[in-house]
Amino acid sequence: EGVEKYRAISPAEFFYKYREIAGFSNPVRALYQTVRELYENALDATDAHGILPDVKISIKRVDEIQEYYRVTVEDNGIGLPPDVVPNAFGKVLFSSKYVLKQTRGMYGLGVKMAVLYGQMTTGRPVEVITSKQGFKRIYYFKLRIDVNKNEPVILERGTWRKSRDWHGTIVSITLEGDWARAKPKIMEYLSRSVVVTPYANIIFLTPENEIIYYPRAISILPRPPVEVKPHPFGVDLEMMKQLKELSASDTVKDLLIKNFQSVGESTATEVLNRAGVDPSKPAGSLGEDELLRIVNAIKGFENLRPPSAKAISPLGREIIVTGLSRMFKPEFVEAVTRRPQVYHGHPFIVEAGVAYGGGTPQSEMDKPVILRYANKIPLLYDEGSDVTTFVIKEDINWANYSIAFPAPLVVLVHVCSTKIPFKGVGKESIADVPEIRREIRLALMEVLRRLKIYLVRKAREEEVKRRVVL
Ligand code: ADP
Ligand code: MG
Structure with a gap:
């Protein structure tokens, strides 16, 4: 008992x-x-x-x-x-x-x-x-x-x-x-x-x-990702302690320059001055209070370059267009790759594609067919709790793009990052992170604008044809 x-x-x-x-x-x-x-x-x-x-x-x-x-x-x-x-x-x-x-x-x-x-x-x-x-x-x-x-x-x-x-x-x-x-x-x-x-x-x-x-439909590969050093925005005391052990014989200035991206001579010196730590001090002799002061000085540093996007590997327009065309044989297809952005210190890129008409399947009554991807992995389960679904249902005014559901419309969203905020280890849905949500919205608006131009032109041409026939 x-x-x-x-x-x-x-x-x-x-x-x-x-x-x-x-x-x-x-x-x-x-x-x-x-x-x-x-x-x-x-x-x-x-x-x-x-x-x-x-x-x-x-x-x-x-x-x-x-x-x-x-x-x-x-x-x-x-x-x-x-x-x-x-x-x-x-x-x-x-x-x-x-x-x-x-x-x-x-x-x-x-x-x-x-x-x-x-x-x-x-x-x-x-x-x-x-x-x-x-x-x-x-x-x-x-x-x-x-x-x-x-x-x-x-x-x-x-x-x-x-x-x-x-x-x-x-x-x-x-x-x-x-x-x-x-x-x-x-x-x-x-x-x-x-x-x-x-x-x-x-x-x-x-x-x-x-x-x-x-079979292979295109012989180009996305640019392979390149491993990068951590960005200083993600630093914490535990990380500094580990680096101290690994580079004990370096000066603390060299420790910062060697182990972080976008930290050079002048940034390292400035950070250490602000932390009140002598840049030439051997890393191995740093005490915990000094390490903590360095962490806080880095985090408060305004002039750091954002994290490098070399580590991420987007698909690019050509691959997405080829993939959508082969799968759906649509009458209209388009894709965009947005510029790199950052959330919580992690770089990410959002890509979006649309396929319309032709062999594109008919959607449901309230939204297009959604193809979600994270780091080139398709996400099948948990669509209802994924950030892309939120954007599609809440942030896009479909009438603005001359679209009424059901429509023969497939929308593709690809989020790539060194860290995807998955909601579970089964990797089925992405959490609603404001920075990512915003980029998904902007990417979709960009491809949908092009779809709209196509739809408006097509409607006009059909109108002209009808008049000619009458
Ligand atoms: P993860 O893919 O998340 O790293 P896994 O348990 O699936 O974890 O795989 C463990 C490791 O085994 C991978 O990181 C990789 O180094 C190696 N590995 C697994 N499958 C292969 C493969 N087909 N070719 C080369 N390496 C592989
Ligand atoms: Mg694996």
Whole structure:
């Protein structure tokens, strides 16, 4: 009576218990989410590194009684060095994407959730085959996750010589799924994804042995993102303490210049003067009060350049127009990429596109068909609580653009950033951040103005034709 039981759990055990928050709530969602995680990793390993993606997805039923499916995704990406494979696939919160650079993945969680779900429902381990460009060998691993320790357990490994310079990764996970019910979501996810990746070759083999092929429609890639140093706006005491340990032998002035973007000689000197800290003092000897004074001096500094947008990788007009045209064969299509902006110290860019008429599907009674994307990932669930939906329903006066619903109108919104304010780790909706909301509104107004010009001209021409006929 009244005796509490205390213990700590590992990150693997936490996410195993609360898998719903990462999108693994049942066999339908789990199958969809597994395809997504593997596919998004495949794209991150290709387009973000300047490689035109060739991705093969296959889902095969592997048990006659149980609904066990083997999901395999193969890419022609950068591959992984063999020594990191076990952690990348078997340790929750291990990632190469914890850097300031736009990627689809960001939590270091996705593939491990799929591995965990697979091992808890079927007992089968994950299989990985990988090689990097220039490596002489291909590496093979079969592993599972030790949930209590959050460590990979290697069950089998192998390596063989490469006969040609293949590079890329093949991942297979076997899990309990519900194909019949997951199918529409997976199909929708892929078709939405290829709208923003028309530069990829995507082949999908279904459990019915149906082949779905989206051939490459354009051979240009978005400019790959470049890793940047943190912007001083995001600095805090914890960060300064870590930097102090890492650059203990540098002077405090050099510490600031080396570790932050847009801090040069004069800014560093000025910040330290304001903080009352000698610029030539070794970083290792700084006390906590000095570190805190530096943090406050940086934050109060007015003349800093805004965060660099090099780390973000928008699609650009041509790719969006190509993607929308291929998917909908519309009579009118247009897209815009806005200039970089900042929220809470993070750079972001909003892009918007419209497709109208032709093969464009008819919308609902109160809004257009909405295609939402964040860092090139389609967002399918939770449309009602997404910032883009708020803008479309509340901030745009559609009558201004000569549009009455239902209309054959698709609206695309892409938000890209080094940090997307997702509402959950399942990455299905973006929070209502005022700076982002404003940019979405402005981007939409820009493309809708062009649509309006088209619609007005078309109406006028039809009017003229009618008069001629009469
Ligand atoms: P995240 O994608 O958020 O980083 P994941 O658990 O999905 O987390 O993947 C962990 C890491 O494994 C990635 O950061 C990446 O370095 C590596 N990885 C996973 N899949 C691939 C792949 N297909 N090609 C290259 N690297 C991969
Ligand atoms: Mg991932």
